[in-house]
Amino acid sequence: MKKFIFALLTLALHECLSAQQPSEEIPQRFMYRISFAPEIGYRTLVSTASEREIAESRDANEIAQIGFTTGIAAEYAFTRNWSLSVGFAYANRGYQTKTAIFNWSAPAQQSPSESFVSYRFGYIDIPILLTYRFGHDRHWTFFATGGAVPSVFLVRSKTLFVNEQNTWTSTDNQRGIGYDRFALFLSAEVGAEYTLSDSFALRLGIVGKRAIAASNPNMATQEYLFSGGLNLGFVWRP
Amino acid sequence: MKHPTTKHITTEDSAPLISAQERTTRITVVRVVTLLLFCIVVQSCGNDGLATAPNDGEFSPRLSAYGIFQGTMSNLVASEGYLGYTLSSQLFTDYAEKQRLIKLPTGTQMTSMGDDLLNFPDNTIIVKTFYYFNDKRDTSKGKTIVETRLLVKRNGLWNAATYLWNNAQTDATLTTSGFDKNVQWIDEKGAGRVISYHVPSNRECATCHQSNGQLMPIGPKAQNLNIQITKNDVQTSQLHDFQARGFLTPTDLLRIRTLPNDKNPALSVQDRARAYLDINCAHCHSPTGFCANQDLFLEYNTPYESTGIATRKDQILAFMQSGFMPLLGSTVRDDEGIALLTNYINSLP
Numbered sequence: 001m002k003k004f005i006f007a008l009l010t011l012a013l014h015e016c017l018s019a020q021q022p023s024e025e026i027p028q029r030f031m032y033r034i035s036f037a038p039e040i041g042y043r044t045l046v047s048t049a050s051e052r053e054i055a056e057s058r059d060a061n062e063i064a065q066i067g068f069t070t071g072i073a074a075e076y077a078f079t080r081n082w083s084l085s086v087g088f089a090y091a092n093r094g095y096q097t098k099t100a101i102f103n104w105s106a107p108a109q110q111s112p113s114e115s116f117v118s119y120r121f122g123y124i125d126i127p128i129l130l131t132y133r134f135g136h137d138r139h140w141t142f143f144a145t146g147g148a149v150p151s152v153f154l155v156r157s158k159t160l161f162v163n164e165q166n167t168w169t170s171t172d173n174q175r176g177i178g179y180d181r182f183a184l185f186l187s188a189e190v191g192a193e194y195t196l197s198d199s200f201a202l203r204l205g206i207v208g209k210r211a212i213a214a215s216n217p218n219m220a221t222q223e224y225l226f227s228g229g230l231n232l233g234f235v236w237r238p
Numbered sequence: 239m240k241h242p243t244t245k246h247i248t249t250e251d252s253a254p255l256i257s258a259q260e261r262t263t264r265i266t267v268v269r270v271v272t273l274l275l276f277c278i279v280v281q282s283c284g285n286d287g288l289a290t291a292p293n294d295g296e297f298s299p300r301l302s303a304y305g306i307f308q309g310t311m312s313n314l315v316a317s318e319g320y321l322g323y324t325l326s327s328q329l330f331t332d333y334a335e336k337q338r339l340i341k342l343p344t345g346t347q348m349t350s351m352g353d354d355l356l357n358f359p360d361n362t363i364i365v366k367t368f369y370y371f372n373d374k375r376d377t378s379k380g381k382t383i384v385e386t387r388l389l390v391k392r393n394g395l396w397n398a399a400t401y402l403w404n405n406a407q408t409d410a411t412l413t414t415s416g417f418d419k420n421v422q423w424i425d426e427k428g429a430g431r432v433i434s435y436h437v438p439s440n441r442e443c444a445t446c447h448q449s450n451g452q453l454m455p456i457g458p459k460a461q462n463l464n465i466q467i468t469k470n471d472v473q474t475s476q477l478h479d480f481q482a483r484g485f486l487t488p489t490d491l492l493r494i495r496t497l498p499n500d501k502n503p504a505l506s507v508q509d510r511a512r513a514y515l516d517i518n519c520a521h522c523h524s525p526t527g528f529c530a531n532q533d534l535f536l537e538y539n540t541p542y543e544s545t546g547i548a549t550r551k552d553q554i555l556a557f558m559q560s561g562f563m564p565l566l567g568s569t570v571r572d573d574e575g576i577a578l579l580t581n582y583i584n585s586l587p
Contacts (some may be wrong), residue, residue, distance in 0.1 A: 050299055053411055054402070100420050106373050108430035116432045117418065158418070158569065160434045173561055177287030178416075178442065209515045218286060219439060221415035 024173070029194070031075040032236045037207055039229030041093035042066040046214070047221040065118060067093040067227055069125065069209075078223035083131045089153065093209075093227045094120040115162045121215065121225060122154040127187060141193045143199075149185040149209060173223050184213045189231055288441045289528050291448035293498040295397025299384055301410035306339065306365055312383060312407040314367060319344075321485055325457050325478065326465045327500040330572040331368060332433055333425070334384065338457070339365040342485060350477075350489040353461040353539060355454060364389040364455055369437075370423040385437045386410055389447070389455050396453040398443040403548055412438040430472045438567050446566055449526040461497045461538070497538055500578065511582030512538050513577055518564060551583045 042064040057178025069088020078084065083090035096118040104111045129147035156179055160171045207229060214222035298304065301311075308317045316322060320339040328336065342348065346359035369383040373541075383403045389396050401410035402417050414440035421433045447453045460477065468475045477494065480486035498505050500514040515523075515539035522529040523536040534546040534554075547554065557563035558576050 047415075050412060051415060052414055054415065054417055058417075097418075097420075100368035102422050102430075102432060104422075104424070104430055105379055106376070106424060108424045109428045112422075112432045115432050115434075116421065117420075158434065160432070160569075162432050171570060175565070177565065178439070179286055181285045215332070216286065216415070218288075218441060219415035 007052045007189060008120050010090075029077040031077065031083070031085075032238070033073045033075060033087070033203065033233050034071075034088075035073070035203065035231055035233035036068065036070045036218045037229055037231040038066065038068050038123050039093065039207070039209075039227040040064050041225065041227035042095050043215075043223045043225045045221055045223060050168050051220045058221075059123060061097050062157070063098055065094055065096040065120075067091070067120065068229075069093075069231075071125065071127075071205075073127065073129075075131065080136075080231055081133050083133070085123060085127070085131060085145075087125075087127050089125040089127060091119055091120060091125045091227075092124045093106075093123070093225055094118065094156075110164055112162045112164045118157075118159045118161065120157045120159070121131070122157070123151040123183060125151045125185070129187060129189075133193075141195070143189075143191060143193065143205070145187070145205070147187055147191040151183040151185060153179050153181050179215045180213070182213070183211055183215055185209045185225075191231065193235060199237050201235040201237070203235050204233040205233070207231040219232050242442060249580070278435070280429075286441075289445040289448045290394070291444040291451050293398055293440050293444040293453055294329045295390065295392060295395075295399075297388065297390075297397075297399040297412055299412045301401040301412075304363070304388070306341075306363075306386075311409060312381075312403075314369075314383070320365070321480070321483075322464060323370070323458065323480075324465065324467060325517070326497045327462065327513040329457070329517050330568055330575055332435055332568050332570050333423075334368040334370060334435070335381070337365075337367045337369070339367075340458070340485075341365070341541055347487045348480070348485060349487045350460050350494065353459060355459050356463070356486075358391055358455075360391055360393065362391045363456070366457075370421055373424040374426045375424065375428060382421060382423070383407055383410075384421060384435050385413075387443070396447070396455065398447055400437055400440065400443065402437050413437055416442060433570055435535050438566065442566050444542055445528050446521050448528055449521075449524070457517070461495045462517065464491070464494050464496045465499070474522070495539070500575075507578065507581045507585055511578050512536075514578055518567075518572075518575065522565070547583075548586070551586060555580060555583055 018190040045058060069091040069120050070088050071087050073085045073087025075083050075085035097116045099114050099116045101114050102112055127147060127149045129145045131143050131145040133143045135142040155174050155176045158173045158175070161168055162170070186205065187209045189205040189207040191203065193201045193203045195201045208226070209228070210226040211224045214224055216223055261462070288345050298487075305317055306320060307313070316442050320341045323340060325338070331494045341363040343359055343361045348359070349357040353355050365386060365388055367383060367386040369381045371377045371379070373379040385403060387571040388399045388401070396518065400413050402419070403410040405442075418434050420432065421435045422430065422516045425431050426495040444453055447456060456547050464475070464477050466473050467479065469479060471569050475491060477486060477491050481488060497516060498509040499514040500510045500517070502510065512582050515536040520536040521527055522532065523532060523534045525535060534550055536545060536547075542548070555576075558579060559571070
């Protein structure tokens with residue numbers, strides 16, 4: 001199913017960009033964008049009946065976590081209002097556990113008092129987004145963007161944070177297996193661009209992304225990551 | 239002062255137009271890039287890096303259904319018919335204690351196949367329970383049981399399942415997707431320890447336990463069972479005890495080698511390190527294991543010159559020290575094991 005959706009999206013993009021008549025003289029503007037988006041990330045769990053207890057236990061213990069996405073994109077404007085962009089981004093999204101408090105049955109030389117675990121998933125995102133711009137004036141332009149974000153999984157980092165005598169230490173465990181190499185997110189963003197000069201603009205948006213494919217599709221309890229936050233960018237129109 | 243102006247795209251504005259040739263070139267570039275992208279991503283679809291050995295046998299949703307333990311389950315008292323056993327060298331799993339049991343169908347026996355894995359009859363159940371003493375200095379202070387793993391042989395094929403114990407320690411639930419659980423204990427030196435213990439998914443089980451694409455037990459090789467145990471205050475051979483009790487077919491035990499105990503300081507560093515590599519790494523790093531294509535064969539009986547260690551010394555240590563290896567089965571570094579391997583590798587020519 002994921003392969004099919006991705007194939008459809010890619011071929012649609014392909015056809016869209018190449019369907020016009022070569023002889024047609026159209027105005028063309030390429031824009032380039034660099035962006036950084038601090039985001040809050042979490043996941044939803046979909047489980048079979050046999051693992052409902054497991055999913056409920058995780059839902060009771062796991063909470064959202066701050067992540068980020070940063071990347072570049074090239075945007076092609078078809079008309080005054082519509083444009084299509086393709087880019088590359090590194091996304092670090094995930095979730096964490098609630099802080100656990102420890103009581104010790106006997107005096108110990110060292111006795112951690114609390115801990116939590118952070119789960120971070122690294123992806124290379126390839127956002128393919130359609131943008132509609134409106135409300136143009138001398139400085140401000142508003143936009144709404146939506147599209148698909150095929151992603152390639154890089155690594156999952158599990159970090160245990162332990163507090164002992166008010167000093168936090170961490171132990172990191174990284175794994176590149178156990179999660180599907182390919183993920184597919186849907187993305188939506190609204191915001192505004194502030195024109196600084198003929199060639200440069202600042203961009204600020206509110207962005208949300210949600211996986212429509214589980215990161216671990218072969219498991220009885222499947223994780224669907226999502227994230228949302230501010231997207232800060234810089235636009236260059238050469 | 240020049241005011242910045244917006245650059246809106248319209249079909250009427252005076253934006254420079256590109257030539258048809260340049261446009262064709264750009265379109266070609268876009269076509270190539272998108273199709274390349276398509277190929278790369280589709281190639282990576284549906285692959286999570288774990289083994290695809292079949293592990294889809296049916297298991298009861300509750301551990302209690304098997305009647306493995308009699309009385310209060312958390313006391314871990316094995317029911318009649320379950321045979322306890324120990325291994326010479328044991329897999330490191332985040333300092334967890336382990337109880338190992340085998341149950342053979344009535345009237346059947348295990349068969350020795352030289353030094354290798356024993357041959358088990360159909361409907362054999364191998365049980366391994368992972369737990370932590372609350373205070374390892376004083377085991378009477380109780381324990382926290384985390385998981386029980388089952389290996390069951392049906393119709394000649396092994397299947398694995400993992401059961402996660404509940405917080406009340408009254409039963410355990412079948413868990414196929416894996417689970418992380420906070421565990422705390424006081425170690426033998428009196429230090430309070432906290433870890434996020436990972437209960438493996440059934441696909442992780444299959445990855446380490448697969449050999450030639452089929453699931454297999456890892457620990458109960460004859461050479462790893464061929465140790466002296468104390469029974470009724472008398473030292474005896476564990477394999478001989480199995481024979482005496484009718485669990486193992488008659489065989490010449492003198493022809494079976496013994497895997498060294500990697501924790502025994504009286505043995506040479508070489509023997510201990512090779513035993514450590516055997517029990518911790520060789521299930522994947524063997525000619526039939528998950529990492530067979532790595533050309534690193536770490537079974538104890540493989541001659542040194544055929545292992546590939548000589549050309550991978552630095553890599554082995556670096557991967558262990560960084561926590562990249564082992565890939566599965568533990569979440570914290572085995573500092574004692576790394577120290578042993580460091581001594582071993584430094585001793586090599």
